[in-house]
Amino acid sequence: MVISAVILILIIFTLLIALLARLARKQIGFTTRVTIALGLGLVFGAIIQIIFGSTGEVTTLVKNWLSIVAFGFTKLLQFLIVPLVLVSILGAISKVEGSVRAARTSIKVIAVLLGTTAISAVIGFLVVPIFGLNASDLVKAVEKTDKVPTDIPTSLLNIIPNNLFSALTTNNALPIVLIAVLLGFAFLLIKRENEALGQRLADGVDAARTVVMTVTDLVISLTPYGVLALITRVTAANDFRSVLTLLQFVLATFAALFAVFIIHLIIVALAGIPPIVYLKKAADPLLFAFTSRSSAATLPLTIKAQTDKLGVSPIHADLAGSFATTIGQNGCAGVYPAVVATLVASSLGINIWSLSFILPLILYITVSSIGIAGVGGGATNATILVLSLLGLPIELVAILVSVEFLVDMGRTALNVNDAIVTGVVVSRWEKGLDTNILQQEARSSAI
Numbered sequence: 001m002v003i004s005a006v007i008l009i010l011i012i013f014t015l016l017i018a019l020l021a022r023l024a025r026k027q028i029g030f031t032t033r034v035t036i037a038l039g040l041g042l043v044f045g046a047i048i049q050i051i052f053g054s055t056g057e058v059t060t061l062v063k064n065w066l067s068i069v070a071f072g073f074t075k076l077l078q079f080l081i082v083p084l085v086l087v088s089i090l091g092a093i094s095k096v097e098g099s100v101r102a103a104r105t106s107i108k109v110i111a112v113l114l115g116t117t118a119i120s121a122v123i124g125f126l127v128v129p130i131f132g133l134n135a136s137d138l139v140k141a142v143e144k145t146d147k148v149p150t151d152i153p154t155s156l157l158n159i160i161p162n163n164l165f166s167a168l169t170t171n172n173a174l175p176i177v178l179i180a181v182l183l184g185f186a187f188l189l190i191k192r193e194n195e196a197l198g199q200r201l202a203d204g205v206d207a208a209r210t211v212v213m214t215v216t217d218l219v220i221s222l223t224p225y226g227v228l229a230l231i232t233r234v235t236a237a238n239d240f241r242s243v244l245t246l247l248q249f250v251l252a253t254f255a256a257l258f259a260v261f262i263i264h265l266i267i268v269a270l271a272g273i274p275p276i277v278y279l280k281k282a283a284d285p286l287l288f289a290f291t292s293r294s295s296a297a298t299l300p301l302t303i304k305a306q307t308d309k310l311g312v313s314p315i316h317a318d319l320a321g322s323f324a325t326t327i328g329q330n331g332c333a334g335v336y337p338a339v340v341a342t343l344v345a346s347s348l349g350i351n352i353w354s355l356s357f358i359l360p361l362i363l364y365i366t367v368s369s370i371g372i373a374g375v376g377g378g379a380t381n382a383t384i385l386v387l388s389l390l391g392l393p394i395e396l397v398a399i400l401v402s403v404e405f406l407v408d409m410g411r412t413a414l415n416v417n418d419a420i421v422t423g424v425v426v427s428r429w430e431k432g433l434d435t436n437i438l439q440q441e442a443r444s445s446a447i
Helices: 001-026 030-052 057-079 081-094 102-131 151-159 162-168 173-193 195-220 223-237 243-272 273-283 283-294 299-309 315-322 331-346 357-368 378-390 395-429 434-444
Strands: none
Touching: 001 030, 001 057, 030 057, 030 223, 057 195, 057 223, 057 299, 057 395, 081 173, 081 273, 081 315, 102 243, 102 299, 102 315, 102 357, 102 395, 151 273, 162 173, 173 195, 223 395, 243 273, 243 331, 273 283, 283 299, 283 395, 299 315, 299 331, 299 357, 299 395, 315 395, 357 378, 378 395
């Protein structure tokens, strides 16, 4: 009887997988398919729980079989950690070029982008205790551990690998960060001495990044199936508070995004631009980013708004806009990873108020924001990296993907807003802000 019931459930699950695959062949949108997978998983899991109970033998056996798809998907996400860290940071550093002045300006732009990312990480951290978020029901499938975050000196020492091959095979992202940075600066030195060879190396990095991102896209395309399995397992073995947790997560994330946006406006005001004027002049790229959910696709509008409406010099607008598509994205690589990491840590019983958790969290988010692409999947990649650096399980990332699209519009708009704010700040810093354009725009806004 038990075996028959398990077989029947697995047959139904296979049919649901086939349905999702059919929707993909019909080119139904990715977000729509993930949403459908979420709904199917909730209904299917609820039916299993109602009929067989959350702790019954049938439910337990079904959970074990569904783990093949559920945890197979999360293992693939883990597989991406090392190559993503390596090619993302290496690619970002190897692209630095130009004169000493351009290099100094680039450093200032990157410093502002990373500084605002650190602030975003703090805000993302704070919303978890403020909203009282707890994902214990969602992470029950994760093996409980008494592990606590490594102390700061040890964490810093762990960045230095004593063996290249062990660093690449242990799935520990910390030493990979250092390896990528060292290789990146080595490429820059080579390019200075031999531009042709340096360019070939840079092209090689771009090719490797293309391969890694293609593999990443393939893994991400499996998300609907992973979500179906994960949500079915969670719903079958837990009560319906799990759904409420997801909704609370969405609200808390939006609150954090809004708080960082207000901080951006304060920074703009300190740079001498009235927030109301700024909002009117930055409206076009922000609205496009909100609807397109791609800060990379918004880049032309991001640069145009800075130069034509806010008086930012072209070099500052170009650098801020371009760097911001891969470095220091406040929404996708700042707020979101901070909320998820803090939520996972608190659900596993880790003291999130300990400096041994807070300081590494901010440091890792800031560092790992380098090289995150401003396209779909960027926030997931950033979150996986941060969780890996902190030694936390990544299973919750796959579950949260099911509601990620709800906050992605706000995250992307915040990314673009940070790019514009950075251009304004650095241009003002280097006295490159065209006050005539700014005053003309201010007067036109007042009419």
